[in-house]
Amino acid sequence: MSDLPPTVKGMNDILPPEVSKWQFVEEKARAVLEAFAYRELRTPILEYTPLLVRSVGEDTEVVEKQMYTFADRDGQSVSMRPENTASAVRAYIARSQWNREPVTRWYYLGPMFRHERAQRGRLRQFHQVGAEVFGLASPAIDAEMIAMLVALLAEMGIKSSDLEVAVNTLGEPEERASFREALRGYFSHHLDKLDEDSRKRLQTNPLRILDSKDPDIQALAVNAPVLLDSLGEASKRHFEAVLSHLSALGIQSVVDTKLVRGLDYYTGTIFEVKAKLGDLGAQNALGGGGRYDRLVSSLGGPEVPAIGFALGVERVLLALAEPAEDFEPVLALFIAVLGEKAQAWALPVAHRLRMGGVRTELEHRPASLKSQLKRADALKARLALIVGDNELQSGKLLLRDLATRQQHEVTEAELAAKIRQLVDF
RNA sequence: GUGGACGUAGCUCAAUGGUAGAGCAUCGGACUGUGGCUCCGACGGCUGGGGGUUCGAUACCCCUCGUCCACCCCA
Incomplete structure (x- = not known):
């Protein structure tokens, strides 16, 4: 027994009865997403590395430290997908989807890979259910997406009262750039109060300083400039429309101006759904997503707006108190x-x-x-x-x-x- | 990548510097062809791996692997 090699670190077997709970979650996901008229997309687990680097962002934690990247036998650098949006966009462009239909709604379900230190609710092979819409710029679709995510969780047995829906907007890249400078200016005056991480971020990505968990920095962030103030009229109107659509849909949400996403491709509306209850540890974000209006064009496609989210299956499973036996x-x-x-x-x-x-x-x-x-x-x-x-x-x-x-x-x-x-x- | 805790039977856990035990689970019997309760019995361990200290290590020390928790980050 002792000479039997274990599974790769952070990657688990899933056996009955636990697997029944997985099947339940997967079936509900498909049912709800199909009801919203999304169709399933299946992309390869391996992608050429440059695709992922270009979409997720060169300076992101995911690309810098977490990707499973290796040389294929022919010498090409390939990576195991750390998320599926990049692949979806690649498929969208490669298959000229925009020429075939004005609006494309896709969903996917499957394993993703990130080489991180495992902990509760975080594995190296983890699973996501995600959805992407291409071709819609209207704030209504932003709200619909968030409502769909909440509905998905509700169908799986997680009540909306156990959730916190946080929304924010990153604005257009240009607006974000000017905000970034404003932040740099503000935090530069308080260099002495910043820790090493935050000082590094001051150079690379000052927005990230905002969601630091260090209490001293949080205190400092309270008086920091707010992105909403740097937004132009169009961005503001879009965000306000999202909020009003959300309340029309009966979705309780909070605007969290400190919400920042870790992937570079996001623009405009971003959101995150956290579990307030359940058996989760520190990793209580069940799902998150946002707009990525520039990604399709930056990868060589036409200018097509898009928005999507991903839901962590393992985390949903943790949030679901019911024992696996009940799903058999x-x-x-x-x-x-x-x-x-x-x-x-x-x-x-x-x-x-x-x-x-x-x-x-x-x-x-x-x-x-x-x-x-x-x-x-x-x-x-x-x-x-x-x-x-x-x-x-x-x-x-x-x-x-x-x-x-x-x-x-x-x-x-x-x-x-x-x-x-x-x-x- | 950083910090911390923990690895003993399939599972949950005992044990103390003197060579391993319970409950649950599994299988069998009491009950010859009738399950859940009860009782009895059996099976099951190179105490994660390697090294060291010692007459003797599950225990003490070092290394290693693994798991977990938190940071970081994210789903």
Whole structure:
């Protein structure tokens, strides 16, 4: 045992019953996103590194320190996707999607990879459900997206009262640039109060100083310039419209002017949904996203506005208090057989029932009836079919309801109908 | 990348410088073809790995691997 190599750090096997909870979340995600008329997009897990560097941003933490990057056998640098927006945009451009339809709505679901130190709610292979819309600039779609994210969580069983929806706007790149200078000016006057990290950020990305968790810096940030003040009329109007659409949709949200996203491609509206309850540690952001109106063109496509979000599946799972066992599928029937004749009889019978949609487990080990019923009980089967020489001779099978302990005598011909009658599915 | 805690049976955890134990789970029996409760029994461990101190290490020391928590960052 001890010489068995473990899984790669931060990457886990997911087994039953836990996997049932995953399936539940994935099914709900698909159902809601399909209801919003999104279609599924599947892109490769590996992308050429420059695509990711150019979209996510060269100076971001993700690109600098977290990507799984290596040389392919032909020498090309490839990376495992740390997020899926870059791939979606690549596919959008490569397939000339903008020529085929004015508006494209895609969703995706799958593993992402970031080489970080693992902790609660943060793994190196983690999973996201995400959605992207291309071709819409209206603030209404910003609000719709946020509402969709909240609806997604609601369907999964996380009430909106357990959520905090934070929104902010980054404005146009030009507006952000002037704000960045304003921030530099402000913090430069307080250099002595900044820690090492923040001083570094003063050069690279002063916006990040705002969401520092250091109390001293937070105190300093209170009086810092506010981005909203640097915005032009158009940006302000857009953001205000988003807010009013959100309240029309009944979404409780808070404007968090310190909210900054870690990926460079964001412009305009950004948002984040945090869980107030649940079993999450410090990583309580369930999902987040925003507008990236310049990304399509900066990667060589036309000027198409876009917006999207990603939801962390592991974090949703943590926020969902219900135990994984509750999501397991119901076993309708356990077939207990006594003797070789019964065994031989049961194999094709079980097969037909299964083809008819009856979830059935057939005992293949020679075992006492007692232990077979124990097994049926442990599997939480609803019914047990008991077949031995007596039943085969009389043609009357014993169908036992494991909850009520009632036993019904049925013929083979009646079996399927009787099962349906006793188990509602 | 930084700081800290912890690795003993499938799981949750004991043990003390004297060579490993309980509960749960699993399997069997009491109950010969009738499950959940009870009782009895069995299975199960190179105490994460390596090195050191010692007559003797699960315990003390060092290294390593892993897990967890927090920072950073993010989903």
